[in-house]
Amino acid sequence: MSTLSVPPVPISPRDDAIQLYRAFKGLGCDTAAVVNILAHRDAAQRAILQQEYRTMYSDDLLKRLSSELSGNVKKAVLLWMYDPAGRDATILRQALSGDIIDLQAATEVVCSRTPSQIQQLKQVYHAKFGVYLEHDIEYQASGDHKKEIYHLELIFLYITTFEVVTTGIRAMVTYKELEERLIAVDGSIKHLATLIVALTVKVDTMMSSSEPKGDDHQGEASHANLRSNSNHGVHPKPVGVDLPRFYGEDPTGWILLAEQFKNYHHLDDEQMIEIAVIHLQKDAVLWNQWLLLACVTKPRYEGLEVDRMMVEKDAKALYKAGEKKLGTDEKTFINIFSERSRAHLSAVTSVYHSMYGNSLKKAIKSETSGNFEFALLTILRCAENPGKYFAKELHKAMKGLGTNDTTLIRIIVTRVEIDMQYIKAEYQKKHRKSLVDAVHSETSSHYRTFLLSLLGPKH
Structure with missing residues (x-):
């Protein structure tokens, strides 16, 4: 009015x-x-x-x-x-x-x-x-993201990776052990960044306890190669690798890469956290860009009628893509939030709360960050009121x-x-x-x- x-x-x-x-x-x-x-x-x-x-x-x-x-x-x-x-x-x-x-x-x-x-x-x-608006969103938003992290890209240009993770090392850190530690994190950027630093302690334990024994000449050679590369600055051919991202799979390799990244640049814990924060914010910018593109390109129904079965299905999909898993399946959030009507999303909010005892807004806040979080919450709040x-x-x-x-x-x-x-x-x-x-x-x-x-x- x-x-x-x-x-x-x-x-x-x-x-x-x-x-x-x-x-x-x-x-x-x-x-x-x-x-x-x-x-x-x-x-x-x-x-x-x-x-x-x-x-x-x-x-x-x-x-x-x-x-x-x-x-x-x-x-x-x-x-x-x-x-x-x-x-x-x-x-x-x-x-x-x-x-x-x-x-x-x-x-x-x-x-x-x-x-x-x-x-x-x-x-x-x-x-x-x-x-076209779509072109400006894609070009300008990604351009902003590039300007923000350009100085980091110069650093990451020479990051190297080591192919020295033996089967014995992988077996030492089980998915179950790390799952418990990851679930304890509430999903915020700061906590995720701190996690990368905290888990490097596990790598040290892995490395010290994986010394080759007996006639394990291959393991001995791999271990010597790793120690030599780490201690004397000898690295394989440089490749452009970002700070590793965790997607909810077996995290062993992710932890090793995070440790290598930290040691390669002689970073202390605070510096590592700052860089991790920037990378996680970068991800939020890109997911936000894709959500905006989806919102301006995908057709959506504007009526008040809702399909109750579809509402329940979407509530389950959002839970599975967010709170239920390690990490977040951002694409599921983008698809549902950009394709469903306001009436439908409002109904999903209610059903989500009744099914899982937590509000969808809180789930979004814990599973996403930055402009992507702001975009999802804007869509949801405008759907409700x-x-x-x-x-x-x-x-x-x-x-x-x-x-x-x-x-x-x-x-x-x-x-x-x-x-x-x-x-x-x-x-x-x-x-x-x-x-x-x-x-x-x-x-x-x-x-x-x-x-x-x-x-x-x-x-």
Whole structure:
């Protein structure tokens, strides 16, 4: 439900154009007049006004607003002037091609929109920017990932691997022993990174207890080769190998590679954890990219009907792909979350809790991380209650020291003509404070006036 307030008697586009032209004339800009007009016009009225202004003054209203306004009020007004699909396209383009890639903004837009909104958005995106949204997500998101870890790739270029793990060594660390240790980890990046360091102790034990005995000349040669390579810096031909990733199989080889990685670069435990964190974050970026691509390419049903058998099947599949196994089968999460309707996912959440005694949200938090976690939670929360989701994001944008004005502007401007009344109600219910009061305390001047005009009265 919209909170936009428009004049009861429509103002002619010609009169609006004249008033805006006068506000731009002379030294400075009458920002108050601009805000008073534009904050009380709906999408159709804004579109006609832009056409009228161009006809009357041979000038682009958006360009004029950009040159006359400044700061946050400029950002808010310019974003407001687009229709919903054009606005989303603009947000995504800026998020995917700016100097700083804003994957969270891109994720929020893609994962919170309905299938029909995404289809319209894709058409506008291509018409407006001459490229397909899917291509920008794939190219720009992966480009951001590459920029973030470029310095690490230079290091990893010369990492080597040793083919010295004998059958005796593999037998010493059973899957059962490590399974118990891995299950104890809650899935967070920090814990997973710390795990890599902690398990290297097991490797030392394995190495010391696997000394060749008797006539085991082959084992002796392999062991001597390993010791020589480790202690004297003699390595086989360099190959490009990343920090090893664990997929839930027999972890013996994974532990050995992690130990080799650590020793090769003379890393202490803290350095090892930092590098492991970066690699796990890198994985989260890539899974998030694939989820966004799936969301904008796969068709989804928008109706309210659900297949109860399919709901139960999906709940079981998600449990098997996450909490039940070591590691996470991200592809299962991507397929279900990108292909199922909101009503279906909402039903899956309920069934998952009744079947396994844990919420699906908590499972996602423990099994995933970074932008991938944010994307899955965004899809799930918008399936259950979009008003509650956006109320929470607005609170986060204003919580603590400073305000995330980019997020504040994006959510208010994009939701005013859709469901802002519900968002305000959810905000009031959760925080015992009106959204209007919260925004008033975090903003000032014409910027405050504009946002409050869009939000309408407190209740």
